[in-house]
Amino acid sequence: MHMNNRFFRLTALCTLIAMSAMRSGADEIVYKNDFQTSELGTVPDEFLVLDGGFEVGEEDGNHFFVLPGAPLESFGFLFGPAKKDGLEIHTRIFGTRKGRRWPTFAVALNGVNGYKLQLTPAKRSSELFKSSGVVAKTAHRWPSGKWTNLKLRVTRSGDSQWVIEGKVWLDGEKEPAKPSVAFTETTEPKNGKPCIWGSPYSGTQIRYDDIVVKQLRE
Numbered sequence: 001m002h003m004n005n006r007f008f009r010l011t012a013l014c015t016l017i018a019m020s021a022m023r024s025g026a027d028e029i030v031y032k033n034d035f036q037t038s039e040l041g042t043v044p045d046e047f048l049v050l051d052g053g054f055e056v057g058e059e060d061g062n063h064f065f066v067l068p069g070a071p072l073e074s075f076g077f078l079f080g081p082a083k084k085d086g087l088e089i090h091t092r093i094f095g096t097r098k099g100r101r102w103p104t105f106a107v108a109l110n111g112v113n114g115y116k117l118q119l120t121p122a123k124r125s126s127e128l129f130k131s132s133g134v135v136a137k138t139a140h141r142w143p144s145g146k147w148t149n150l151k152l153r154v155t156r157s158g159d160s161q162w163v164i165e166g167k168v169w170l171d172g173e174k175e176p177a178k179p180s181v182a183f184t185e186t187t188e189p190k191n192g193k194p195c196i197w198g199s200p201y202s203g204t205q206i207r208y209d210d211i212v213v214k215q216l217r218e
Contacts, residue, residue: 031213035063064209076197088153097144111192117166147171
């Protein structure tokens with residue numbers, strides 16, 4: 001009987017540990033694309049291009065998604081799962097300035113009118129947008145012609161509070177431990193798909209690579 005009780009206690013403990021591990025498990029990748037298997041000159045079927053001549057390009061054997069340098073407008077595409085919180089989007093972006101003209105680029109969650117992390121080199125800043133309005137910003141000097149990481153997440157932090165956090169860092173550098181820019185939301189976010197944006201105001205193309213969307217775990 002003593003051995004049976006010990007066995008049941010051990011079994012219960014293992015079950016609790018397993019359940020705890022499931023609850024606190026690693027973030028789940030729900031979308032990933034490095035474009036290496038994508039055909040050149042095409043648009044992945046899962047992308048909804050809002051406008052712009054996006055297509056898969058290539059240089060030195062590396063495939064990426066590219067927005068041409070003209071016309072000089074803002075363009076974007078939607079993809080992935082529609083959620084109101086608990087998602088994170090991360091991608092690498094490459095662009096170049098031309099004289100005094102600079103591109104802008106961004107990643108977004110919660111749809112077209114959701115939250116957007118935008119790198120605005122002409123203003124030397126990283127900005128968080130809610131719909132079309134800036135809600136937070138920080139100083140940022142972007143070097144032309146360098147692959148740059150943009151990461152944005154929307155998480156619930158209470159019954160009626162959400163935190164929107166953005167990070168910006170150069171390829172090859174360590175990811176910052178703290179957000180580059182953040183905003184606390186008290187209005188419940190709307191469901192919406194992740195988006196990626198670009199404005200080739202410099203007249204040169206913008207490249208996107210290694211897109212990853214994660215479902216965050218508590």
